[in-house]
Amino acid sequence: MFNGDAVKNMVFHKGFFPTPLEGRISSVTEVNLKEGNKKEHVRTLTLDMPAASVMLEGPIIKNKLSYMVGARRSWLDFFDSLLSEENRLNHSTYDYNAKLSYNLSPVTMMNFLAYGARDDFHLPIEENGENVSVLRWDNQAYQLSFATQKGRLGNNVTTDFSYSLENLYHARWGVKYAYEVYDLVSQGEEMRVRHEPVNQVSVYYDNLLRISPEFSVQVGVHGVAYCPQHHRSYYSIQPRLSVKYFPSERNLLYLNFSKMEQFYHFLRFDSFSLPTDFRMPSIDGFKPRSSEYYEMGWKHFMDSG
Numbered sequence: 001m002f003n004g005d006a007v008k009n010m011v012f013h014k015g016f017f018p019t020p021l022e023g024r025i026s027s028v029t030e031v032n033l034k035e036g037n038k039k040e041h042v043r044t045l046t047l048d049m050p051a052a053s054v055m056l057e058g059p060i061i062k063n064k065l066s067y068m069v070g071a072r073r074s075w076l077d078f079f080d081s082l083l084s085e086e087n088r089l090n091h092s093t094y095d096y097n098a099k100l101s102y103n104l105s106p107v108t109m110m111n112f113l114a115y116g117a118r119d120d121f122h123l124p125i126e127e128n129g130e131n132v133s134v135l136r137w138d139n140q141a142y143q144l145s146f147a148t149q150k151g152r153l154g155n156n157v158t159t160d161f162s163y164s165l166e167n168l169y170h171a172r173w174g175v176k177y178a179y180e181v182y183d184l185v186s187q188g189e190e191m192r193v194r195h196e197p198v199n200q201v202s203v204y205y206d207n208l209l210r211i212s213p214e215f216s217v218q219v220g221v222h223g224v225a226y227c228p229q230h231h232r233s234y235y236s237i238q239p240r241l242s243v244k245y246f247p248s249e250r251n252l253l254y255l256n257f258s259k260m261e262q263f264y265h266f267l268r269f270d271s272f273s274l275p276t277d278f279r280m281p282s283i284d285g286f287k288p289r290s291s292e293y294y295e296m297g298w299k300h301f302m303d304s305g
Contacts, residue, residue: 003055003071003072003095003097004053005046005053005070006033006034006068006070007032007033007034008033010030011029011030011032012027012028012029012030013027013028013030014026014028015293015295016240016257016258016293017240017260018220018240019172019204019205019206019221019222019240020172020204020206020222021222022202022204022222022238022260022261023263024262025260025289025290026260026291033068033097033099034068034099035066035099035101035111036057036058036059036066036067036099036101037059037066037068038059038062038063038065038066038103039059039062040058040059041056041058041059042056042058043055043056044056049076051072051075052073052075053070053072054070054071054072055068055069055070056068056069056070057069060100063103064102065100065101065102065103066100066101067098067099067100067101068098068099069098069099070096070097071094071095071096072094072096073092073093074091074092074094077090077091090121091120091121092120093117093119093120094117095115095118096114096115096116096117097113097115098113098115099112099113099114100112110144111144111145112142112143112144112145113143115139115140115141115142116138116140117139118139119137120137169207169208169209170208171205171206171207172206173203173204173205174204175201176202176203177199177200177201177202178199178200179197179198179199179200180197180200180281181195181196181197181198182194182195182196182197183195183196184196184280196229196230196281196283197228198228198229199227199228199229200224200225200227200263201224201227202225203222203223204220204221204222205220205221206218206219206220206240207220213246214246214247215244216243217241217242217243217244218240218242218244219239219240219241220240221237222237222238222240223235223237224236224238226263226282228281228283231282231283234263234282234287234288236261236288236290238258238259238260238261239259240257240258241255241256242254242255242257243255243256250300250301250302251301252298252299252301253297254295254296255295255296256295256296257293257294257295258292259291259292260290260291260293261289261290261291262288262289262290263281263282263288264279264280264281264282265280265281265286266278266279266280267279
């Protein structure tokens with residue numbers, strides 16, 4: 001998870017999935033980080049049970065260019081030496097995030113984001129006075145994005161466009177290209193690392209039509225080409241449909257349908273999830289997993305008082 005002090009907002013999707021989203025089969029969590037304060041320098045230090053964190057943000061060029069840098073590390077593992085071997089945590093984590101935001105104009109912004117995290121499990125075996133690390137999980141992500149009122153470039157290569165006709169019709173479409181590399185460790189007579197690169201191209205188109213003030217229909221489709229360089233390619237068509245009707249001001253009837261497909265798999269060591277679970281691409285007989293979500297319901301909005 002991200003350092004909470006660096007998060008601007010989070011949106012959790014479970015049910016109808018907006019057409020631009022793909023890659024999950026049950027839910028999607030969107031995490032947006034802060035841009036950094038463009039008016040004054042701010043320092044935040046946090047100490048809680050899981051970890052200690054620090055975040056620095058402020059202007060480099062006032063009202064134009066800002067920075068945001070944060071780091072976090074667990075601290076309970078420092079007390080392992082005071083505990084018996086069976087009560088030690090044997091686990092430490094740290095992460096960092098950095099972001100530069102530059103306002104080119106009132107409607108145009110450029111961002112650079114860097115994120116890294118590590119989870120380290122180690123055995124209570126002393127070697128040269130230190131514990132021996134037996135399992136380590138690393139994550140790194142980098143992003144350069146360019147945003148305007150008309151479109152956006154980022155997340156490797158992404159284009160996103162929209163068109164609106166007053167309050168009656170809204171269309172949105174985009175294309176995204178992603179390149180991922182998996183380093184897979186296999187053990188036998190000797191340990192070796194497999195280098196598995198994967199190319200993925202996604203195209204989506206979404207329409208929102210307001211037939212009347214009470215009745216609206218949203219129809220979209222998301223297509224994905226998942227192409228490992230050394231294995232079979234997969235292609236997916238993921239339709240989306242949402243129908244909403246307001247019979248009165250405080251009542252809503254809705255019908256939703258979403259199809260999603262996930263092209264990687266989590267391999268667990270136990271029945272519960274750990275940060276060190278392995279992520280496996282859709283190769284060697286591991287096929288993509290898909291889900292179809294149907295939802296029909298009624299909502300009643302209570303008085304605010």
